[in-house]
Amino acid sequence: MPKGKAKEVARAETSSLALQLSKKRRITGDAIFANLNRASGIAVIALLIAMIWFVLSEATPSLRHYGIFSFFHTRWAPSEASLASSSPNPYGIVQFIYGTAIVSIIAMVISVPVGVGVALFISEVCPKKLKKTLTTLTELLAAVPSVVYGFWGIAVLVPALRPAAGFMENTLAKIPGVGGFFEGPFFGFSILAASVVLSIMVLPTVIAISREVFSTVPRDHREAAIALGGTRWEVIRTAVLPYSRSGVVGASFLGLGRALGETIAVTMVIGNSVLGISWSILGQGATLASVIANEFTEANQPFHIESLFVAGFALMILTLVVNVIARVIVARMGAATGRAS
């Protein structure tokens, strides 16, 4: 036994065992570390509360001046605002709520079937060798920055949509009832263009979560369907889809939550028309997020910034609600399948 070691052992044996095991011999690193961790956890809660609080408090002067309910109309005309008068309220936000909703809904109508189809292909159909490559490719879709999608939208998508828009205004617009949604003229920068760009941007979210959901389908469900002589599609219909329905709904809601708050790409192609609602998707519009991005740095009218914060607060509440619903659906599915609990 080497010298150093022998000395250590000797020292250990001279002090009594009780003293060796006594709590006092150790500084309570554990307590410090645990509290540090807990504090950072609680900071997350505090952060979200602070976000709601500060965004609301910046909106408050405008809400006080005009009254909450006066924001529920469809005209946003900052140049008409004055410090003196509080009526009429020039800052209507209903057209932004409509714009946010319609753009997101069209985006989801496009991306959910496509995304679920891709996810099904990757998890059920494609050969194993290709899986990783395809997954990486679909994830790269999420790596393209919003501002690049917007720029691509301006340069490529807007001109490319002209034929489709022509078909809509010449044919779909004549359908009674829903025709109004497709009336011309087509402005290029439009609700349609924003929706298509957005649908590409939420695709990776829908694909990733759907794929995850499909991968939780137990093997024996699938094998049972295969053993009954099912075709590949029948296996998907009878074993995979019923099992993952709520998960796919959750995935769609998460995609929707992302779509509602998407800002820059939408701002770049939607046209930023703030004076009213365009019911036609070929017309121009604005969303809660786009009006903030578009006007914030140049907001110089009375209550202008504060009213943009009203839009911001509305956006925050909207996305919080959608995300909470999505998380509850996903969590419930997790509990039902005994996974991720």
Place this chain on the structure above:
Amino acid sequence: MKRVSVDAVSAYFGAHKAVEDVSMVIEPARVTALIGPSGCGKSTLIRTINRLHEVVPGARIEGTVHLDEIDIYGESIDPVLVRRQIGMVFQRPNPFPTMSIYDNVASGLRLNRVKNKDTLDSAVERSLKLAGLWDEVSSRLNNPGGGLSGGQQQRLCIARAIAVEPAVLLMDEPCSALDPISTLKIEDLIHELKERYTIVIVTHNMQQAARVSDVTAFFTIAGAGEPGRLIEMDETSKIFTNPGDERTEAYVTGRFG
């Protein structure tokens, strides 16, 4: 080497009682085997000896455990320091995957603030020699521990446990994940180690208990969901040839469990 006395220990996971009212004295320089059917609480019991039971959320114990004269559940006692005196080897070999062979063996000393290079070097060599692994790995101490075979990994874990020179060594089914040849090597090792350590080994393998232990304690449960109890504890030869309790006899003769 130190004596371990378990007094009226009951162990709980939340509301579930896993072990009920166990008292036993574990003598130094001997190998004590805990045997019994699975779910009888033998693994839970040895985890109360180094206060590892309580790291599971919701787990707690009643009763006391003494290391020589010291109540290790006493108010002034630090569980972390108790574990420094009582080493443990687990069911599956679990070398630290980010560490080399050398670092694995040195980890207990290093993490307890031993920095002297000579001390570490000699402790690593001594522990690996004791664990019978030195000849196999001395030329590649800087390779990752995860690259060894299962049996070598388990001997590495034994070396890691004895490097901090504990007084007691707990082994929780150390061979259950190993092939027969590796198992034999570990059993030989236990024979050599018992001169230096108080050893407690949990095993579900009765031949193993008969081969390696001096004293055997038999645990069982009355039924599913019931707590495990100590039925009897005696010299190994007596337990296997002339047990005092018919349940023990049923188990060791293979009629039950």
Place this chain on the structure above:
Amino acid sequence: MTSPTPSGSAVVAEWAADSNYRARRIKNAVMTALMLAALAVTIGALAWVLIYVALQGFKYLNVGFLIKTPPGSPAKGGGGFYNGIIGTVIIVGIAFVVAAPVGVLVAVYLVEYGRGRTAATVRFLADVLVGVPSIVVGAFIYATWVLNFGFSGLAGALSLSIVMLPLIIRSAEEVILLVPRDLREASYALGVPKWKTTLRITLPTARNGILTGMMLAVARAAGETAPLILTALGNDLFTEYNPLHRMSTLSLLIFHNATTGFKPAQARAWAGALVLIIMILSLTLVSRWLSGRRERTMGGAVK
């Protein structure tokens, strides 16, 4: 198929004649084709964006672009986005330094210490935080920081750190959870306290996975524009190294130059878009490579 009397080919013929079976086959083929079409649309969109950006970007991208600032007028050619590249590096760097340790601490809290209601709330809110639009995060930093201290790169960094935080928390939590309990217990059994076990055993074992999540968060933050409009504001013509002043980033420069309508400015914006995409894609690909390695080391640990 097990029917003993008719020969194999007869059975196949019989099946093929069965109109019901044929209908099922056709339906299967149609559905498979639809899935393939969805895949084609997805990959097509990706290729269309990437190839277009590459074609436009390489027309203008050169060494000068990386080391010069834009000319005074958007109608003039020449110049580059050096100020934006520097701004992105500084702002994202600061955001990372703020978000990474906090994110890992929260993840450790959730896995190692979090019990009961508080932890469940934190976990849920971290999820919800992922869904808060980045422009709202920008508005929050505007209200708390900019109104008091003015627009600055630091304000931009703070907003990006909030964007990154939940991504780091959730990815780190996931991989720390994968570290086998055995390893922690082996460390406890050596008489190592919990905090040291976490720092020296658990976190190193999960290191590759944690880094993967961090890199993806950095990639996401580097592409953000919206919160920066409300915080860093931009500084289109000058190079600013001091994060206490207003700063530009690549994303802000792309946004401003793309929307001017002047061809030379748009040419610069394409080159900027290409540089930004290359930065982000390489981060993404490196992190995927890292996560492949993670599977290997973790596999060794679980075995």
